[in-house]
Amino acid sequence: MKMKRIPAAVGLLLTVSILLQLILYYQSSRSYVTRGQQPVTNATISEVQTNVIKQGASYSDDLLIRMSDSESLVYSVPNLGKRFLTIGIPTIRRQNNTYIFETLTSIFNKTAEEDLRDIVFVVFLADFNTEWKTSMAKYLYERFHIYIERGVLCIINAPSSFYPKLDNLKSTYGDSQDKVKWRSKQNVDYAYLMRFSKNLSEFYMQLEDDVVASEGYYNAIKKYIAEQKDDWICLEFSELGFIGKLYHSRDLENLSRLILLFYQEQPVDYIFVYFNVLMAQASRRIHKPTLFQHIGIESSLPGKIQPLKDRFVGFRKKKYMGDNPPAHLFTTMRTNPDFPVEAPYLKSPGYFWSHDNLKENDTVTIVFDNPQSIYRAVVETGAEEYPTDMIYNGELNACISLDFMDSTSAKCSNYVTLGRFVDGKIDANNISSKMGEFKTKCIVIRVTKSQPFWAIIEEIAIFTR
Incomplete structure (x- = not known):
């Protein structure tokens, strides 16, 4: 049962x-x-x-x-x-x-x-x-x-x-x-x-x-x-x-x-x-x-098929363990309280699982409490239990300006593209050379093409100087 x-x-x-x-x-x-x-x-x-x-x-x-x-x-x-x-x-x-x-x-x-x-x-x-x-x-x-x-x-x-x-x-x-x-x-x-x-x-x-x-x-x-x-x-x-x-x-x-x-x-x-x-x-x-x-598909009740999976088994220790300075996270995607948008940014086990299919221009926005000098950023999507639930088409942007923020959303501008997703992952290095003297106020993950299924963001790791 x-x-x-x-x-x-x-x-x-x-x-x-x-x-x-x-x-x-x-x-x-x-x-x-x-x-x-x-x-x-x-x-x-x-x-x-x-x-x-x-x-x-x-x-x-x-x-x-x-x-x-x-x-x-x-x-x-x-x-x-x-x-x-x-x-x-x-x-x-x-x-x-x-x-x-x-x-x-x-x-x-x-x-x-x-x-x-x-x-x-x-x-x-x-x-x-x-x-x-x-x-x-x-x-x-x-x-x-x-x-x-x-x-x-x-x-x-x-x-x-x-x-x-x-x-x-x-x-x-x-x-x-x-x-x-x-x-x-x-x-x-x-x-x-x-x-x-x-x-x-x-x-x-x-x-x-x-x-x-x-x-x-x-x-x-x-x-x-x-x-x-x-x-x-x-x-x-x-x-x-x-x-x-x-x-x-x-x-x-x-x-x-x-x-x-x-x-x-x-x-x-x-x-x-x-x-x-x-x-x-x-x-x-x-x-x-x-x-x-x-793992059971066939129930012990004759004739009943029950392929239930526990959503939380895939939680694992974070792989990259970035510095991840204090920040507020927002998303335009509909969320599930069991898989909050903050989860991949925290150092404790957990990930973000979108509650709907991804649409073009969906975003996850990280607004740092203080502007940061960043030299590396990693975003990994999908999970061992659900390897296909990844972002297939998207990019990672670093923004120097915060235009607006309230309790539910934020808008950032003046951005530099740090990389694009390949096999559900972005690992952007040498960010300092792209940003020059400017510090980063926001990191924005943006979906560049709709996909007919949801996605898991397993880890977001930000490395600072």
Whole structure:
């Protein structure tokens, strides 16, 4: 389930006090986790477990989960102590594609060796088809047995008794019964995975089985956690759906209860936002650049194609890191607040993405607070994720006069052309020889020919003497 526009939550917020009580005191009669037998001890990593599994002898009895002989399929993790982070990944069958192998390969390849001690990955085989689960567990073990044997990767399965009836469900949002059943089961999958994982680590992050990770994702997560100056409930490392949502593990029990309470009424994309608000986090905290890109085209809902991409994954550290003296930036192009015109000029990650197709004489104008002696200027357009979204026809001008400026626009004059775009880039050197004794008050990027698509300006670097 990927992110849609969040509906008005006014009615729900009016019942905050009631729902908080439900979250805190929701009775165990709605809990589908069964307790009972003693945990298996000294289980071998490569053995398919068909009894009750407990994730480490020191953990809470709440992790005891009864598995039937026909359905149980768990490659367990030895007790290596409580980790820093659990990454939960549910996976089910798709009709024509399987992405989980690419997802795990990407994550493991981009996790430093010393960081593997701090993370446990829990892959939940969430399909009802026993034959598929058996073969998938076998394939996962064959390809990733090193991580299983090291206690990094755990593969789990839920008993069918955990699930409520998924027939004749309440229809909301005009969804078909097939879609309501799919998203309702998905909600229960998430709740199960959270309850299984709640005592494994300090933090828990939800992923999906059709994403790839960015380089350095783990250090970026730790750094963002450390940067928070106040209490928080959820940090987000993807803008899409329920991908990359990070919680304190202590909150997983309450979150899973809310998911189970509304499993047939609401998609999880909405429930987690409601939960954040109920827990007093009023606004979303999305780390940019985001760290996980969605790669799945075929949804796990049969017949659904969903080629969504996270717009913020392409943000990277600036390459040129110019001097970029204080300035005001303006553009004649329609903008998106997520990709402001100032972004390519700042030294922090981010770029400008026009909200419309480019038209002849569209401009980006940089007005320096004080005139500058410039010797080099670089403008780079396009991005690794969107290499064709560049300025194909344009020029870079240096102006010595500012005719007009207000809060939304500026007009500069008396200009010298510094260069023209070639393959989406201008790198103008020896500017001093062109400007003579005059200092530059404005730099203007001007589109010289309309193009039938938008453009990204990834970096503007100005070098001064």
